[in-house]
Amino acid sequence: MGARGRSRILDIMRTPALFRRKCWPFLAAGLLAVAGCSDSSSPGDEPGPGTDGPGVTPGDGSECLGAKFLTTLGKSTVLVGAQMEDDTAKAAPFDVRYLYIAAGVFDSKDACQSCTSGCTSAGTSCANGGCNWWGCWQDVQQPPGDYVRGFIKSAQANGQLPFITYYEAFQASGYTEGEEQLKALNDSAFLGRYLADWRFLLKQVGQEKVLLQIEPDMWAYLQFFPSDGKAQSTPVAVKAANPTDCGTQENNAAGLGRCMIAMVRKYAPNAKVGLHASTWATKTDVSGNTDPSFDVAGEANKVADFLLSVGAGDTDFVTVEASDRDAGWYQETTGNAVWWDPENRKLPHFHQAFTWAKAVSTRLNKPHIWWQLPVGNMALTNTKQKWRDNRVDYFLTHPGEVAAAGGVGMLFGAGNYEQTTPETDNGNLVKRVKAYKDAGGQAACVKP
DSSP: OOOOOOOOOOOOOOOEEEEOOOSSSGGOOOEEEEOOOOOOOOOOOOOSSSSTTTOBBBOOOSSSSHHHHHHHHHOOOOEEEEEHHHHHHTTTTOSSEEEEEOBBSSSSSSSSSSSSSOOOTTTTTTTOOOBBBBBSSSSSTSOOOOHHHHOOOOHHTTOOOEEEEOOHHHHHHHHHHTGGGGGGGGOOHHHHHHHHHHHHHHHHHSSSEOOOOOOHHHHHHHHHHSSSGGGGGOOOOOOHHHHHHTTSSSSSSSHHHHHHHHHHHHHOOEEEEEEOOOTTTTTTGGOOOTTTTHHHHHHHHHHHHHHHTTTGSSSSEEEOOOSSSOHHHHHHHHSOOOOOTTTSSSSBBBHHHHHHHHHHHHTTOEEEEEEOOOOOOTOOOSBBBBBBOOHHHHHHOOOHHHHTEEEEEEEOOOTTTTTTTTTTSHHHHHHHHHHHHHHOBBBSOOOO
16 A cells, blocks of 8 residues: 655655455555655664663553543553464464555445446456455455455454555556546546445444554645645545535545545444554655754644644544655665664654654644554565564664654554565564563553
8 A cells, every 4th residue: 555654755756566465364455665765874783672661651641642542442552563464463462453455446336235246346347356346355255345344353353453544546546646646536436436435344344443544645645736735725526426425525635534534433433543644745754854953843733734624633543654665675676775763863763753743643632553664674684575674673662752752553564565574574573562562561651
């Protein structure tokens, strides 16, 4: 899926690469590559246990946003999760397992009632399981949507919260990613099928407690491309596409966001929903900033204000991200470094990233979840699916910093099929998660 983080270049030249396997245990991932990155510091040594690790003294948690949010999920410590296969999900006490919904939508005006009869996506029949609609990525004799229903049940069976990223607007549009794909939003026929697909997903969630992330990247594009950076400047055929759920909304990006959030409350009332905050949405990629005088919090506020205009005030959390690829992958394939300094001496570094995320949370009055964090580690070989990175080791040995900034979750996963996964990292993520949990986890509220 889309993916951010990182040293995204500001002309948004990226190469989309949809990758998914038909069985959900292997997890779907329609993901994008970013062309170009910003130079940064060297990786430094692998961090040790850290002075602010799981044993940091928390506040009582009674009034902070993070604690309140976690309580609604039946949790009391900062969540840790991943995009992973079945065996990995059972190998450590993960709190969350996440999944992408990223490909195409059905060709009919509403969701197919059967995968085997009259159901097509982009003109391809779903009868043999080979179409591009996620609703039939399963035994086609089962009712459409079993892919998601099965994922939810399996995560719950492991004691994990299901987290679903809905990333369909670009994948299903047929347009080039970025400014071009936004044109599809003003096509009432396409948008009608898109919102019907969203409704269908929500109905598969039903009464279950699931975390939902709506369209990473899309909100950033809707801020990035209009000259005034306003959601109202992009026309969206909201009312015509879905008069039942969106008839009272504005025909622009603000109306689209508010409608999609309201649909969650209507069709999946126990779900928690969040939008994605991108570090590059303002045309300045804060994740790669090297200027110590730069107003990091001020730039974060611009992103948060845009998200508020599309309905973020009615969400439950916001997602933030470090990078869509392992730093070692960027270094070896593009010649540019995207490392964050683990000593926090040279920009860009982790403290800058936490400052930005904290400002977003403060402005939105919502806790944030770090999502799609790279899985690589410094002991790997910098070859396919075994790239070096320092995010796993830093985050899981400095959870107090995550919590102090308003973070309530650390979710790890590959940005595309070339990246390090929990199955190719030589067991490092599982080891770190076990250590984090054995130490008692991290309370969401930390005294200054």
